[in-house]
Amino acid sequence: MKSNKKLLAAAVIFLLLITPVLVFAGGQQEAEPEAPMVEKEEAPEKKAEPFALAVVVPGVTAGSPLYEQLVEGAQQAVDKYPNASMKVVELGFNQAEWAEKMTSIVATGKYDVVISSNPSMPFVCMELAGQFPDQKFIFVDAFIEGHPQMASFLYNQVEQSYMLGYLAGLITTSDMTGANADLKIGIVVAQEYPALNKMMVPGFLQGAQAVNADITLDYRVVGNWYDANKAGELAKSMVDAGVDVIGVICGGAAPGVFEVAKERNKYVMYWDDNSYAKAPGVIAGCGALHQTKLVSEVVEDAINGKVKFGTGVKLNSRDGYIEFIGDDPNYLDIIPAAMQAEHKKVVDSIMSGSLVLEVPEL
Amino acid sequence: MESYLSMRNISKTFSSTGLKANDNVNLEVRKGEIHALVGENGAGKTTLMNILYGIEQPDTGTIMLSGKEIMITNPLAANKAGIGMVHQHFKLVNEFTVAQNVVLGTEPMKGAFFFDNRKAEADVAAVIEKNRFHISPEMKISEISVGQMQQVEIIKMLYRKAELLILDEPTSVLTEQEIQRLFKTLRELIKQGKTIIIITHKLAEVKDISDRITVMRKGRVISVKDTADVDESEISRMMVGKSVVFDFDKGVDGCRDAVMSLENVTIKKKRQGRPILDGISFEASTCEIIGITGVAGNGLTELEDVIAGLERISSGRVYHNDQDITNITPKALRDRGLAYVPTDRLKRGSSLETSVKENLILTTHHDFMNSGGVFDEVKINEHSKRLISEYLIDGHADVPIGTLSGGNIQKVILARELEMVKDFVLFSEPTWGLDIASSEFIYEKMLEMRARGVAVILISSNIDEILALADTVIVMYRGRIVAKKASGPELTREVIGEYMLGLKDDYSTDDDCSSDNDHSKNDFKGEDN
Amino acid sequence: MSNGEFSIPLIHNSISIMTPFLLAAIGGLMTELGGMLNIALEGLILIGAFFSVIFAAATGSLFLGILLGILMTIFISWIFGAITLYLKANVFITGLATNLLAGGLTAVLSFHLFGTKGVLMFNDLPSLPSLNVPALHGIPVLGDILFGHNILVYMSWLIVVVAWIVIYRTPFGFRLRGTGSNPNAMSALGLKPQNYQMIGILISGFTCGLAGAVLTLNLGAYVPNISSGRGWIALVVIYLGGKTPFGILGAAFVFGLAESLSNYAQGFMDIPADFILAFPYIITVAAMVIMSVIQTRRED
C-alpha cells in the first residue's frame, strides 16, 4: 500500500507541474491567435512573394512510385523559383491519424498550398478546410469538384489497367515460353481499397477478356504492403494454379512476386511507373502515370497563381499523363513483335479516343 | 591439537538491512571431527558458513585451511579447496536425474563436446557405492523422497572431492530413522578422513553426533566446548539463555465430539499403480490434538491438502459436524471455519511481496469493508496492530512479509489462522526450521486451542513434537494408516519409527505386507546391514 | 481443382514458409530454456534481414553477407541480453525495446546509406543456391517435397538437430536447462545462471540473424518491416512445440502448412481474403486449445 501512496503522490505532483504549462500555453495562444512560427531564414533577398508548399505523402514515399513522383515533380517546380520552398511530410499507414497530422501541418500556417496524392485525401481534408478557410489544397490522383479551396486531378486508371490487362490476355493465350494452356491471369494486391476495386481490377480483367472472354482472374491479397515473402508464396500458389501473368499492386511486397516469376519463368504486369529495370526479363508490361510532369506543372501554376480552385479534372491517356511503356528494351525483348503490334493497336485506340473507357464513380 | 580450518575475526554486515550477522567470529575446526555449530535462528551460523563456502564475502577476517590462508570468492573456489556445503533448502533441478544433479557444473565428457551421461551415472554410482548410500543414480529428483534428496546433496559434494563438509540444518526435514541413517553416513565419512561441520539447533542430535560444539548467539561466538563435557540443558542455556524442556500435559478426558471425520478417503491418479492415499479414516474431535506422522513421501502432504480442501479425493467421504463436505472448495471450507497453518509457509502460507497487514487479512478480508464496500483502513490497521503485539511479531505492519525472519513469518500465519478458529484447526509441520523459542510459542498456542475445545490436527514428521503434543497418534506409510494409538508411556519414538518404515502394520493383511517389503527402489532396503 | 495435384507444391511451399519461424523459434527456445521469454525475436529477425542483405550487396558475397548479418544480430542481442541480465531490467520491456530499436535503426540507417526508407532492391545479388539431388529427386512425392529448397532451409534442419544435441547432449545445454529450471541450483554450485542465459540470448541472435537472411536473400531485396510478425509467431511455435527442438520443427511445419493452405485457398475459396488471412492464427489457437484439453484430460 505504501508504494501506491508514493505513486499517487508522484501522479499528483506531475499533474501539478503540467498544469501551469497547460495554462501558459493556452494563454499564449489566445494572446496571438494563429501565430505561426515564421521561418526566419526565408526573409532575405525576396523579390517575389515567398511561396511555401507542403507536399503531403499519405503513407511512406519510398517504395511507392506515385509518391516518389509527387515529391520529385514538386521539387522540379520549386527548384525553378527561388522564392518557392517546400517541405515533405509523410503521414504513415494509419489512416485514422491522417486528419490529425494534416491538421498539424495546416495549423502551422506556413504553407500557401498543400499538395497531396491519394483518392481519399479530399475527404480527409474536408473538415479541416472548413477550419482553415485560407488554406488551399491540390490533390492529384483524386477527384473533387466545386470546393473553392481545392483543385483535383484524377487519372483514368481504368485505361492503364485495361492496357496492362490486354497485354496479359495476349500473353496467357500465346505460346510464349512462360505461358501455359490455362486461360488464367492473376493479380496480387497488398490491401483492398476503393480505387483498386473500382478501377484497376475491373479494368485489368476487362482488358484481358477483350482478348478472350474466357480468361479468368486469380485475385489474391497479401494483407499488408511489406510482407514480400508472403507475396512470393501467394505468387507460387497462383503459378501452381495455372496463372502465367501476374499483376502486382502490392508496394513493397512486390519483390517477392518478381523473385517467384523469375524462378518459374512467368510474367509480371506493373502499374504506375516505368519499372522494367526492377526485374529485367520478368516485368513484361509497365504502365506509367506521368505524375512527375503533372505535379511539376500544377505546382508551377500554383506558384504563379494560375491554379483554378474549385475544379476537378479527369485525365485520360490522350492528355499525356497515362501511358503504356512500349519502347523499353526489356519489353521489346520479352514480347514477340507481332504481339507488340497487336497490343499497340489497342493502346493507340485508347490514346486516340476511339476506345472510350469511362471512369466509374469513386 | 592443530586446527584444520580456522576462521578468524570474521565480520559481516548486510548492507540491505544493516544487520550485523557476524561480529568478529572465530571458528576452529579440527581434522576428522564432527563440529556442531549451534545457535538460534538468526544467530549467524548460516552466514558464517556461507562465507566459508564463498556465497558471501566477509567484511573483515581471514580463513585458513590446513595452515594456509585461502581466498574463497565463490562456491567453485570452495569446491576446489575441498570444501562442500549441503544447504538446508535443497538446490536441485527436479527434471534431472540424481547423477545429472550431482555432476552439474563438472560434467564428465565424451570427446571435447559431449556430456557423457553414462559415465556420469557410473561415477555417481561409484560414490554411492563407496559411501553406502541407497539411491539409484538414474532416478529423477521429482521421483525421490526428501531424505534421498539430501543424500543427493551430500553425494554432490563427495563427488567434488570435498574434504570438509558443511551441513546446514540437515535433520530438519528427516524422520527419526532417516536421521539415524544420516548420522551413520556421517560417521562413515569421518572414518574416511573427512571433516564435518553441522549446523543445527536440535540439542539431542548435537549430543549424539558431534565431537565439539561452537555456540553462537546474535552474531557472536558464545562458547566452544567438547561435546562430552556438556549436557543438553547447558547447551540450551548457552543458546538462548534459559533451559528448555518440552513436557506438556495431555488433553483432558471427556469432551470428545467428532468435528471433522474422514471415511475411506482415497486418491488415485492415472498411471500410478498405488493409490496416493488409500482408505484413510479417522476423526478429529474437540479437546484433542490428533498427531499424524510418517516419512515424507508416504501421503502426509496429500493428506494435508485433502483436509485443507486443496486436493480432490477419488473416493471416500469427508464430514464436518456430520455434514458431508467431500470435495468442497477451499473457499467453502474456509467459510466453515477451517484454520490451517501449512507446511510451506513461504509459498502457501504467505505472499512474500505483500505487506504483513495484507497477509493478516487473507481469510477475513470480507470483514474489513465499510458500508461503501471499500476497505476500512483504520479497522485493518487496528487489527494488524493488535495481532502484532499479541503474537509478539517482530516486524512492521506495512513492510512486505518476505523481509521478516522465518519465525516471524510463521507467527503472522499463526495469528491470521488462529484468529478465525471456530472448531477445528490444522497444523502441518508448524515448527519446521524454527528455533526453540518460536517453537515453544507455537506449542503453547496449540495447547491453548485444545483447551478451548478446538479439534487440533497436527501433521508432523518430527516425532518429538508428535510425542510431546498429540493425544492420539496416527502413523502413515505408503498412503495408508498403519497405526492409530493413544499416547502413553509405551508409545516411544522407536515404536513409531517401526511403523513409519512399514516394519509394523496394524491394519493390513499379510499379503499387503509382503508386497510392501519387496519394493525394489525402497529407500530403506537393507537398512540394518 | 483443389485435389491431389496441389498437395505436393502445397507441402513444398509450407517448408519454405516455415523456415524463418523455425530458425527464430529454435533461438527463442534457447532463451526460453534459460527461463526467459524472448519478445525480441521479431526485432532480431528484422536486424538480420536488413544487415545480411546490405552486407551481401556490399561484399558481393552471400556467405559474407549472412556472416556479417548474423554478427550484427548477435551484437544487438548482446545489448538486449546485457541490459536485461546485468542491469536487471524486465525482459519483456527490454524485448519491446529491442523491437523498437530494430525498426528505428534499420530505417535510419537505410535512409542514411541509401537515401530511402523504402524497398532496397539488389538485382545483382546471386540468389541463394538450392539443393537438388537428381538421384533422390526421383523418389515419388517425398523427393518433390524435400528437395529443391534453398540451402538455408536445409541449414535450418541441421540447426534443429544441432540444437537437440546441444540441449540434451552437451554440458552447456545441460546447464542451460538447469538455469531455467532452478537457477539456485546453479548458483549454489558457483555457476552463474546469467552466463548461460546470455549465451542463450546470443544463440537466439544467431538464429534470428539467419531467419532474417532467409527473408531478404530469398528476394535480393529488403523491405521495411519485412519480418511481418514472424518473431511473434516463432514464440507461439516454441510453446506449441512443447519447448523441444523436434516439437518446434513439427509446430513450425503445422503453422507453415496452415499459412500455405490459406495462400492456396485464396485461389479457389469464395470468401473474403481477410478471413483467409486470419485462418493460420485461428488454426494455431485451435490447435493450442485442443492440445491443452488433451493434456488436462491425460493428467486427471
Place this chain on the structure above:
Amino acid sequence: MKVNRSDWFVTASALLITLGAAFAVMLVMIFIMSETPGETIYYFFAGPLTNKYYLGNMFNSAIPLILTGLGIAFAFRSSMFNLGGEGQVYAGGLAATAVALPLPAAGAFFGITISLLAAVVTGAVIAGLSGFFKMKWRTDELISSFLISNALIYIVDNFITGPLDDPENNLLVTSKIAEQYWFKKIFLPSNLDISIFFIAIIAVLAFYYLFKTHQGYEMRMCGLNPEFARYGGINVGKYMILPMLWSGAFHGLAGAVAVFGTSHACYKGFSGGMGWNGIAVALIARNNPIAVIPAALFFAYLEAGAKSAMINADVTIEIASIVQSVVFFLITAQAIYNFVKFRRKAV
C-alpha cells in the same frame, strides 16, 4: 516515514538517469541526422508544449493509452498476460461504431452508453476467452490472447472495408457516426475531448477497485501468489477470467473512445500500436492505475515530440522509436535503482 521518502528519491533519481540517457542518445542522433540540430531539438522537446493544437493532441493521444495501460495493469496485477490488446482495441472500436451507425437519430446519452457498452463487452469477451481457456485447460493465455487478437485484426478489417464501409469516400473507413455522439472538444483547435476527465476518474476508480475492495484484494493476491490465494479460500479460477474481462473491457473502451472522441469513424488499422504501448505504459507505471496517467502522458509526449520534429524540422519519425527504445531498455533496470540506493547510502 523516513524509509518511504528515501525510496521516493531513489525512484525519482533512477527515472532521471533513464531519461537523461535517453536525452543523450536523442541529442547524439539529432546531431548526426539533422542539419539544423538546434531547431530539431527545440521542436522535439518544446514542440508539443508550445502550441495549443499540439498540446491538446498530446493529451488526446494519451487517452487510449491510459485505458490500455489500465487494462494491462489489471491483467499483470493478477499475473495474467494479455498480449491481445491490439485486437481488443480494434474490435472494441468496431463494436461501438457498429452499434452507433444504425442509430443515427437516438439521443446522445443513450446512443453513447450502449455503444460504449458494446465496445466494453466485446473487448471483455475476447480477452475473457483466453482467461477461460487458461482456467479450464491451462492454455497459455499469453499466446492464446496474441493469436486471437491477430486473427481478429483481419476479421475487423473485413467489416470495416466490407459491410460497414462508407461508399461515399475513398478511405478504408466506416461511415461517420452521428454527430450527437461525438465527444465534446474542450481544447480547440486540438482534438482533446471531454473524455479525458472521465478517463482520469476511471483511473482513480480502478485504483480504488484494485487496492480498496475485496475483489481487488483477491485479484492481487491471486497475482502475487496463486497458491496462497487458493489456500486462503479465494476462487483462483475466477481470477483467471475476471482480470482478463477487465483488461479486455478497458481495451475495448479505449477503441470506442478513440473512435467517438477523435476520428468519429472506425478506420482500418486505427488501433495500431495502442495495445503494445499500453503494455509499456503499464510497466513504466509499475502496474499502478494512477501512475498510468503520467506514464501515458510521458509516452504521448515522446510521440508528439517526434511528430512535431518531423513536421517542423528535418528528422524522420523513426528517431522517436530509437529514443523510446532507450527509455524502455532502462526504465525497469533494477541495477540503476540499486546504484542510486548505494550511492545514497554511501553519502
